[in-house]
Amino acid sequence: MRSRRFWALRERLLRAGVAPRGVRRVIGELNDHFDDVLAELAAQGVNAKDAPAQAYARLGSEDVLVRSILARPELLSWAHRRPAVAFALLPVPAFAAAFVASIVALVGSAHLARAWFAVRFVDSAGLQLLTRCFSLWILWLLPTAVSMLSAWAAWRRRIALLWPSVGILIVGALGALTNFGVHWATATSRGAVGAGIGFGPANELPALVRAASTLAASLLVYAGCWLANRRGSQPPRGAGTAVTP
Amino acid sequence: MGDARALLMSGVPELLILRLLAEREMYGYELARAVRTATHDAISLGEGVLYPALHSLELGGLLRARRRRAAGRTRVYYSVTAQGRRRLAFLASRWRRIAAAVETALAGPQHA
Numbered sequence: 001m002r003s004r005r006f007w008a009l010r011e012r013l014l015r016a017g018v019a020p021r022g023v024r025r026v027i028g029e030l031n032d033h034f035d036d037v038l039a040e041l042a043a044q045g046v047n048a049k050d051a052p053a054q055a056y057a058r059l060g061s062e063d064v065l066v067r068s069i070l071a072r073p074e075l076l077s078w079a080h081r082r083p084a085v086a087f088a089l090l091p092v093p094a095f096a097a098a099f100v101a102s103i104v105a106l107v108g109s110a111h112l113a114r115a116w117f118a119v120r121f122v123d124s125a126g127l128q129l130l131t132r133c134f135s136l137w138i139l140w141l142l143p144t145a146v147s148m149l150s151a152w153a154a155w156r157r158r159i160a161l162l163w164p165s166v167g168i169l170i171v172g173a174l175g176a177l178t179n180f181g182v183h184w185a186t187a188t189s190r191g192a193v194g195a196g197i198g199f200g201p202a203n204e205l206p207a208l209v210r211a212a213s214t215l216a217a218s219l220l221v222y223a224g225c226w227l228a229n230r231r232g233s234q235p236p237r238g239a240g241t242a243v244t245p
Numbered sequence: 246m247g248d249a250r251a252l253l254m255s256g257v258p259e260l261l262i263l264r265l266l267a268e269r270e271m272y273g274y275e276l277a278r279a280v281r282t283a284t285h286d287a288i289s290l291g292e293g294v295l296y297p298a299l300h301s302l303e304l305g306g307l308l309r310a311r312r313r314r315a316a317g318r319t320r321v322y323y324s325v326t327a328q329g330r331r332r333l334a335f336l337a338s339r340w341r342r343i344a345a346a347v348e349t350a351l352a353g354p355q356h357a
Contacts, residue, residue, distance in 0.1 A: 022300065029273050029296050029321060036274040037292075060291015068294040072301045 017080030143175025172214035
């Protein structure tokens with residue numbers, strides 16, 4: 001009941017561009033305030049049926065609340081003001097950084113294992129399996145994870161799908177064109193790690209499949225969040241609408 | 246009429262909030278009650294609009310917020326920072342100047 005009390009206001013604030021954290025805080029404090037007013041009214045002998053309407057009236061109308069927040073630009077999220085930067089551009093360096101960080105982590109771990117535990121990395125079935133798992137992560141899961149995160153962040157801020165879709169497409173395409181390989185050391189050669197980006201006749205189909213899977217997974221996240229929110233958005237009778245005094 | 250009232254009230258919530266919180270830290274509901282008591286119900290803000298004002302003042306460094314557990318509930322208590330006290334002194338002196346000027350005007354023309 002309490003969680004749905006200001007549902008409509010919460011949605012309006014998110015759509016207006018208030019940062020999700022700010023919305024959560026305002027709604028939390030309004031809920032506390034509402035409970036305090038109900039307790040005060042009960043102590044004054046107001047009957048429990050009339051008290052909620054009076055409490056809403058004390059808080060002020062939803063329109064006034066929204067206007068008073070929108071009059072303070074410092075309470076609005078920068079991502080809502082610049083959705084193109086936040087959701088079309090930012091995911092690209094985020095993906096690149098995560099890609100590089102993953103490889104640095106792999107190479108760093110191998111160096112540490114060799115230096116501290118004297119592990120010798122010689123080509124074996126176990127290392128081949130490790131390579132396949134890491135390739136799965138860096139070529140398939142990482143671009144999908146970055147795109148899904150971007151889609152989720154966009155939905156949390158109720159950003160329309162246009163700019164997030166552009167970002168997802170770019171990350172999906174970049175992710176599909178990346179390649180990665182490890183050559184473990186053998187008796188006669190040293191090991192090497194290679195990664196890059198490129199497009200050729202040999203990788204057309206896998207690249208398209210990778211890009212399509214990233215796009216589909218991200219759009220599913222957005223649509224799933226939207227549907228779940230829609231299902232939970234039916235407020236109980238009389239709740240969620242502040243009464244104009 | 247609404248616009249005229251809004252113009253007249255411009256800056257008043259900020260002044261009242263800083264003045265009342267300068268005495269002691271309070272949470273939102275306590276502060277709303279304090280406003281009503283201090284102004285003898287002459288100023289009736291929608292109590293909900295206190296929160297955007299509080300958050301904005303906190304972002305501006307004029308207020309400090311901290312969570313505190315009291316009577317079995319966790320509440321956000323607000324208090325005034327040093328910067329907030331300086332702002333309060335500025336707003337209060339400006340308000341007194343304006344009030345005195347309006348009072349003088351209402352008293353009628355003074356002929357020498």
